[in-house]
Amino acid sequence: MAVIGVVATAVGIAIALSIHWFPADASTQAQNLRTLYDVLLIVSVPIFVLVATVVLYSVFNFRMKPGEEEKDGPPIHGNTRLEVVWTALPAILIVGLCAYSYSVLRSNESTHPGAMVVNVTARQFAFEFSYRNAAGREVVSPDLYMPARQPVVFHLRSLDVIHSFFVPEFSEKLDAVPGIVTTLRVTATRPGKYPVECTELCGAGHSLMRSAAIVVTPAAFKTWLSAQKPNAPPPVGVPPKNAAQPGVPGSTTPYANPKPPKE
């Protein structure tokens, strides 16, 4: 049985690793996660194979044969050594996995002094991205533009209910919560156009709350930014009661900004 198990494990790991699980990675965070996921697979497959092999082996070898209808198995009540082993081994695996995950998390969320700030405002049912241009004026865009290889800090706000900002190729997501500002860090790597999805149920239009993340070279980004007309700052904060579309750009209501996050 041990042989079957080892072979099945090897085959299982090989298959699991050869599947294209993820979309193309487009951020340093995503690259780190791909490695973590491979490790998770390498740990998980043997556990499942072990359980499945024991079940199948028992089914084939210990099934009741004709004439054994009244027979009972041997009265084995336990085995301390075995029980210690199957408590300790998972414990070790878990310590390892947690430590590794923690280090990935640390590096994914490490701060960079010169990071570019992008304000993300979510409302039913659209995202809005705002930047500061060279002149220090606010520029608002319905699509997310990002320079490659430059750390970006997103400050997320919501004007109504909870939304969530997710770009699968970045492997990062975070809720935009009414009343507070949440912070997300991404360093994009690969230029391209990726989907931005709202991943928190926010009402009837939730399925359609999509946008695009466009990663370009730093030079191209500069050109894009300076070509944008600065608008009024995106209205963030208290929407007027009963406003059908709170926070539409161009609305004249001045809003108080919620407290900025502590860094």
Next chain:
Amino acid sequence: MEAASIAHAEHHGPPPAHHSSRVEAPTLGMMLFIISEVMIFGAFFTAYFFIRVVSHDPWPAAGTHLPEAVAGVNTAILLSSSLTIHWALVSIKHGNRFGLRAGMVTTFLLGLTFLTIQVNEYIHIGFAPHDSAQASVFYALTGLHGAHVFIGLALLLMVTVRSFRGHYSAEHHRGMEVPGIYWHFVDVMWVVVYTTVYIV
């Protein structure tokens, strides 16, 4: 004992259950119920904690204040009702029916006074639950407790009625002891509410 046929079993009723614990079932049931109740309060205190501590907002909301003194007097009233119900219990344990009745009536009246003062406080406090999140938490916590006092009073009323009909004796008084546990719980809970909401 032989064939456990349905018809046979029916006219002699169920066998007496074996008592596998020294605790009586009703008392244990009340204890578990109180654990649930504590958790309900726990959840309301979680709301309080998030709105007061995590959000870092002033307590009570700017421009309002809570009448600690009146509520303090009310606390004393409620606490003394714990003593009177205890007196009622001790009395009946000694077979003193008069003590039981007097204790129950006093307890009930003290509880009723507490509730009246509480309602009066709502009327004069000067803010409504929809004025601020702090006000929401204040009304929710004191209101939750008020609802428990109300239920407690309903139980006390039944016990009082039954005590006047002579239903309890030195041997049989679990029917008043179990509601009594609940009443003590309501009192203790108030001390926690009073301390966190009014004092701290």
Next chain:
Amino acid sequence: MALSSKLRAPGWYRAALYDILGFAFAFGLVVLIRWLMHQHPVVDGRAITIVALIAVPLFFLVGLGTADYWFYWAAGRPQRAEDHSSHGAHTWRDYLRVNTDHKVIGIQYTVTSFFFLFVGGLLAMLIRAQLAKPGMQFLTPEQYNGVFSVHATVLIFLFVIPVFAGLANFVLPLMIGAPDMAFPRLNALSYWMLPIAGILMLMSFLAPGGSFAAGWTAYAPLSTTMPLGQLFFTVAVQFAGASSIATALNFLVTIITMRAPGMSFFRMPLLVWANFSTSLLVVIATPFIAASQFFVLLDTALHFHFFDAFVGAGKDGNVIMYQHVFWFYSHPAVYIMMLPGFGIISEVLAVKARKPIFGYRMMAFSLLAIVVLGFTVWAHHMFVSGMAPWIRIPMMITTAIIAIPTGIKIFSWLATLWRGVLHLDTPMLFALGFLTMFTLGGISGVMLAMIPFDIHVSQTYFIVAHIHYVLFGGSLFTIFAGVYYWFPKMTGRMFDDRLGKWHFWMTFIFFNLTFGPMHLIGIQGMPRRVAEYAHQFATWNLIISLSSFVLGLSTLIFLYNMVASWRGGPRAAANPWRALTLEWQVSSPPPVFNFDAVPTVVGGPYEYGVPGAVHGIFAPPEEARPVAAGAPAGRGGRTASSAGSTGEDEE
């Protein structure tokens, strides 16, 4: 009976009358209050509906007669001696009235829950039909949100949680040698709150603005700004919650105070242990979901500001608080939906492998460990919620640690199979299916605990895959195993094993085809709770939808098997599985009062293969002597012995 006396006696006529009274009460109360407070118009449909949602069910319960005895007591009248008139069932009509017999209640619970399985499953078919192709099909996005919200809510609160309570209601008192539950009237009340919760949930489809549509999690402030239908969720969950607290309390008191002589805690069958642990979880955790829905109700109906982030001037509510309160219940709830299943598996595996449970004590302790750990992990549902980031780290660690006690259980079950004599009939197949499928679901759970990975897959179809691997491959497989296993005891009939095997294999195969690919499309970035999705996921979704329809059909085999076998299956013997636990030592179905005399327990519940082992003896302790080997099992033989007895008395 004349109509007027029917209206006065407890029952459906009076319940209908009281419903009308309840509505009139709600109407009057709202009009009175609005009139006193000078609000216009005095007749406000929304307010009346909200009050009626609470009042009508309560009036119904009173009308049906669940509280007559207590009113009698409260009014100070002398206590009546129990006449057992509400005990036992003689015709199917007895299942439709308030009954205090735990066996009747158990069947009421189980049948009601399975009705809701089919309702919830049918809604799942709608989900899959909508998602078969990209683009909008026949549901609007609002309707779609409503359908999956009701799907999940009904299956969690009206199926998995109560069906476990139902099975345990039937077998647990028998297993511990008790004549009934500790509080039979409370037990009846617990049951009758369930259909109320279910009907409220389904009635929400009739509400203006459609059914509740904020997911089964009902996050604020979405839920506080939803149309009226959302309040049906808010109120229905209170009834379901109250029902499960009352049952849990009842189980705990029964287990603690009513065990047969000789049944120490470590001689209890593991199903009893499992329900003991589950009940602890229920009693401690359920108040939190009640509170979370109170907050939503207050915010919606009375304009409180718990979750209003836009009051301004330092008076804001706190949005994330909802999630902490909700998950402090709902994470333990996932173990409420799993631990009783663990208990069932222990019963089935020991009996069907003809071996003692491997590591009995560790099995019991690991249940308790899961209970304790279960309270320390709630924020793993909130890794991307924007809460204070540091909370994620301890939650990741505690979450992962739960794999250890769960692993102990899985490995002990595997060791129980080892060298046994496996009877591979339907209950056993579902138990083995559970072992493998739950391991998969558990492993994906541990992956989710790893924060960076969860950040990627949270709120995607990977979560949907995890949910169904643990809830379908986990809980539902154990439920099927349990229902087949105790079917002979509950109905007195045998089921059709061949159909059962068909049911198993179809379920097993199409379950994997339905939910397996969801892992992949989730990681690739398909969000959950969407009525419409990108074209790149079209092929997989079509495969998933087609498989899910076959999965749905496989359930019809089960339905047919149950109905046909109950009506005309061969009569079941008292102990067709040759099991040791006490419920199998009485007739099938058991006599009205379970036992003539409470049995005495003299050994462990799983001593298969031990020569002469005895679990329970049907005589009072003084006279208890094991009967010699070869005594006929069941009705006549009063010993619970697998291989005769040596005459050794452990007491």
